[in-house]
Amino acid sequence: MTENQPPTSPAAGDAGGYDAVVLAGGAARRLGGADKPGVRVGGRALLDRVLAACADARTTVVVADPRPTARPVTWAREDPPGGGPLAALAAGLQHTAADRVLVLSADLPFLDGRTVDRLLSTLDTAGEEAEGGADGVVLTDPTGRDQPLVAAYRARYLHRTLASLGTEHGGLTGLPLRLLTAALNLTRISDPVASFDCDTWDDIATARARIREHGHVLDEWISAVKDELGIDLEVDTGVLLDLARDAAHGVARPAAPLTTFLVGYAAARAGGSPEAVAEASRKAAALAQRWAEEDAAADDAKSAPATDPRPDAG
Template sequence: MTDDGYDAVVVAGGAGRRLGGADKPALTVGGRTLLDRVLAACADARQTLVVGPERPTERAGVRWLREDPPGGGPLAAVAAALPAVTAPRVLLLAADLPFLDAATVRRLLAALDGDGGDRCDGALLVDAGGRDQPLAAAYRTAPLRAARTALGDPAGRPLRGLLAPLRLTRLPDPAGAAFDCDTWDELAAARDRAGRDRAGRG
């Protein structure tokens, strides 16, 4: 049986170094900020925790948190948010996923129960290059929290250390929902794709 409800944690504190220090979550694709596009994909979360500097958003009711130290990396951001998570399942999302949508969120959450009730600890997208995307993923809160506790100080440590003890299901991503915008070229590609998608709907 699928657990009811989930919380969403959006990691939005990166320095955008490959974007010359630009505030990446505030950049726009298709007329909306990257952050707002991600928030729209998880609109039915019980609570939405955004870890990073507070910014204007279309979404009301967002709870803002900061990692310790600020800029301490994605693992520090997850560590800052986990104590506030109350749902049995939690999404971990990067703030720069312009093509994440509600259907993909539902697919990740459903995958936690596996086939035939074989439950896993987490389900994450694997991008077109075969790379795991741990910030485009759903996890069971209890094992994720236990893995976090076992790690100790999270500052500056890689996120893969958190995932090592977890039983993970990896999902292909044919729609490119895990496409992220780390460079200006990737942002331009996302804007081009969003424009083509809009023209196709028109």
């Protein structure tokens, strides 16, 4: 689902929310000019994976030509197109209003909401404790190199520094990101996984292989299905897996997928909340348990010694 949403206007000084600017208009030369934001990893476009990580942003601005996306966004474009990351960032910032701005590239397959929360909470803490306060928080990769497009910044410092650089250089077109980061007071945190970006086809292959590892594949699959179906609901997958197991063992193997489907349908009719899913799962699991108990009782009856129902003679 894609639409142009107007930027929100939070009250000045309201630190409870944030806006996000996603830069998705690069040339992808190391991918042979492929449409990198649209490349799929785990069945989802890289851009959609990044949008899922910042789903609770008040306004999400994607700086690129419009395209279908799984979540609603505001579209922006630097002038001229292809003017580089600083020009793109400045274009995206014009549509934001929050005090905190998350700045992301569109090629981060392993970025998630927990990393976003960590960036924002570190920005809050650094602003309170650091001398003079921090202007931003950036992730570093395994080599210790800054990743300024996986970062949270204070919007006023971004605006001020970009304006200064534009004045100094006669515009922002073609300027490198390092000019921005060099002018800001930054706090750094390490996250080797979330900072992984996809610049080459080898990187894409690595990302695709990693999400199919045993420890990741189920969460990745559930996230992909929710995006595909437009479902924005956190559910306890462990409860559903336990229910599927009980239905398969206590009733019949085909009962597992059908039961979980019916639980989802019932939960949707009840409002679709996590609590509704849990309640429907509880009822179905109890039913599967009763079914299994009856089956066990029937087996016991079959194996019990036969008795003569006639009264004793004599």
